[in-house]
Amino acid sequence: MAESRAYHHGDLRRALLAAALDAIREVGPGALSLRDLARRAGVSHAAPTHHFGDKAGLLTTLAAQGFDLLAQTLAAANDDLLEAGVAYVDFAVTHRAYFEVMFRPELYRADDPELLTARERAGAALRSGVAALPTGGAPADTDRDALAAWSIAHGFATLWLAGALPHRVGDSPREAARAVLRRLTT
Amino acid sequence: MAESRAYHHGDLRRALLAAALDAIREVGPGALSLRDLARRAGVSHAAPTHHFGDKAGLLTTLAAQGFDLLAQTLAAANDDLLEAGVAYVDFAVTHRAYFEVMFRPELYRADDPELLTARERAGAALRSGVAALPTGGAPADTDRDALAAWSIAHGFATLWLAGALPHRVGDSPREAARAVLRRLTT
DNA sequence: CCTCGAAACTTGTCAGTGGCAAGATTGCGC
DNA sequence: GCGCAATCTTGCCACTGACAAGTTTCGAGG
Numbered sequence: 001m002a003e004s005r006a007y008h009h010g011d012l013r014r015a016l017l018a019a020a021l022d023a024i025r026e027v028g029p030g031a032l033s034l035r036d037l038a039r040r041a042g043v044s045h046a047a048p049t050h051h052f053g054d055k056a057g058l059l060t061t062l063a064a065q066g067f068d069l070l071a072q073t074l075a076a077a078n079d080d081l082l083e084a085g086v087a088y089v090d091f092a093v094t095h096r097a098y099f100e101v102m103f104r105p106e107l108y109r110a111d112d113p114e115l116l117t118a119r120e121r122a123g124a125a126l127r128s129g130v131a132a133l134p135t136g137g138a139p140a141d142t143d144r145d146a147l148a149a150w151s152i153a154h155g156f157a158t159l160w161l162a163g164a165l166p167h168r169v170g171d172s173p174r175e176a177a178r179a180v181l182r183r184l185t186t
Numbered sequence: 187m188a189e190s191r192a193y194h195h196g197d198l199r200r201a202l203l204a205a206a207l208d209a210i211r212e213v214g215p216g217a218l219s220l221r222d223l224a225r226r227a228g229v230s231h232a233a234p235t236h237h238f239g240d241k242a243g244l245l246t247t248l249a250a251q252g253f254d255l256l257a258q259t260l261a262a263a264n265d266d267l268l269e270a271g272v273a274y275v276d277f278a279v280t281h282r283a284y285f286e287v288m289f290r291p292e293l294y295r296a297d298d299p300e301l302l303t304a305r306e307r308a309g310a311a312l313r314s315g316v317a318a319l320p321t322g323g324a325p326a327d328t329d330r331d332a333l334a335a336w337s338i339a340h341g342f343a344t345l346w347l348a349g350a351l352p353h354r355v356g357d358s359p360r361e362a363a364r365a366v367l368r369r370l371t372t
Numbered sequence: 373c374c375t376c377g378a379a380a381c382t383t384g385t386c387a388g389t390g391g392c393a394a395g396a397t398t399g400c401g402c
Numbered sequence: 403g404c405g406c407a408a409t410c411t412t413g414c415c416a417c418t419g420a421c422a423a424g425t426t427t428c429g430a431g432g
Contacts, residue, residue, distance in 0.1 A: 008397080008398060008408090008409060009409085009410080012409085027292075028292050030216035030292075030293075033388085033389065034389080034390065034391090035388080035390080036389095043410070043411085044410065044411045045389090045412095046391085046392085046411065046413095047409080047410055047411080049390090049392085050409060050410070054391070055391095103344070103345075103348050103350065104348075105348055105349060105350075106213075106217075107216075123352075143354065144366060144369065147366050148338065148367075148369040148370070150345065151337075151338045151341035151342040152334065152337045152338040152341055152370070153337075154341035154344060154345055155336070155337035155338055155339065155340035155342070155343075155344065156333070156337040156341070157341075158289070158340060158344050159336065159337060162289050162290075162291055163296070164289065165333070168329065169333065179330055180330060180334045181334075183330065183331065183334040183370065184334070184338070184369065194379090194380060194381075194428070195380080195381080198380080198381085219417085219418065219419090220419065220420095221418065222418095229381070230381065230383075231382090231383090231418090231419095232381080232382065232383080232384095232419095232420085232421085233381055233382080235419090235421085236379085236380060236381070237380090240419075240420070241420095
């Protein structure tokens with residue numbers, strides 16, 4: 001794996017981010033420990049500081065990467081609002097670690113420029129899906145419709161991740177989400 | 187105020203819960219510190235242990251209280267799904283501290299019996315609102331409709347609390363929520 | 373009214389954490 | 403091959419949650 005040489009790890013920044021994703025999947029973003037990440041990467045406890053400043057710095061990077069990844073995911077479901085919603089939920093489940101960080105702004109620096117642009121990219125991808133919706137003659141309110149679509153997808157994803165949904169929903173987030181999202185798009 | 191006598195605070199349990207709600211509003215449930223609560227209540231750092239065992243114990247109590255409060259709130263919007271949704275969002279904003287704990291099961295004991303019954307009470311209140319919906323002749327799928335309604339209300343509330351919504355949504359969660367929720371109920 | 377057991381609270385301690393400071397090591401531009 | 407900056411380490415401090423053991427108070431039963 002080309003790891004573990006003394007001093008100058010070589011790719012510590014990336015290794016720490018990967019370790020962070022693992023750790024977040026295991027214990028959640030709130031219980032993330034920088035020292036644990038350092039141990040996982042085989043470096044001293046203060047090594048992460050040099051690359052990210054502090055914990056919020058590391059999580060800011062993860063959140064920005066997450067928003068970028070989400071933007072790509074949404075763009076792939078080009079202009080099909082239902083599929084975009086399904087993709088949103090699928091993203092939350094598949095990339096749970098990213099998702100859980102992204103919507104916990106108290107854990108990172110929400111005013112970080114890179115993060116803001118990534119966030120805006122994701123928002124634009126969402127709105128473009130809504131704008132393409134057939135309005136059936138009635139005048140559309142894209143802002144409101146986008147907000148409704150975002151809300152229902154985000155709510156479903158959040159409830160799913162929190163384990164708040166009853167068992168009878170099934171174990172396929174994509175299928176369950178599709179059934180629920182259809183209530184909005186038709 | 188009947189506070190601050192030596193030993194035998196008299197109402198420490200309640201005082202700690204109140205302090206916890208304050209603290210959560212200030213720093214979030216993740217950053218809650220038992221020792222800080224003890225300081226706020228004017229007792230020693232180990233006093234909370236006696237009443238709640240550990241931090242998860244205290245948060246379990248808060249979560250259960252929160253679900254009870256939510257159940258009452260939803261029941262008050264009797265069988266009007268739109269109003270129930272608005273009430274849900276309003277609850278999240280008004281009782282932010284409760285709401286933020288309730289949907290962070292990793293912070294408390296999700297298998298606590300009292301909590302489970304309170305949670306079920308809230309779920310029943312929600313479904314009753316959905317069951318009362320006029321179906322317009324079509325056969326209803328109450329489970330799916332309830333899930334859709336819950337998702338959109340929960341998603342909007344969560345996004346609002348996370349500060350993820352654009353400014354143009356306005357500053358009244360009730361009005362903004364009503365506009366969005368109408369997209370589902372009509 | 374008094375006693376004594378249990379409940380309520382305190383003091384002390386330990387391991388773990390984040391963050392800072394100061395030092396050691398290494399690679400890289402010149 | 404020299405020096406300097408980037409990278410990483412060691413050491414430290416304050417804070418936290420949890421536990422153990424001791425102290426004070428309450429209140430039930432005599």
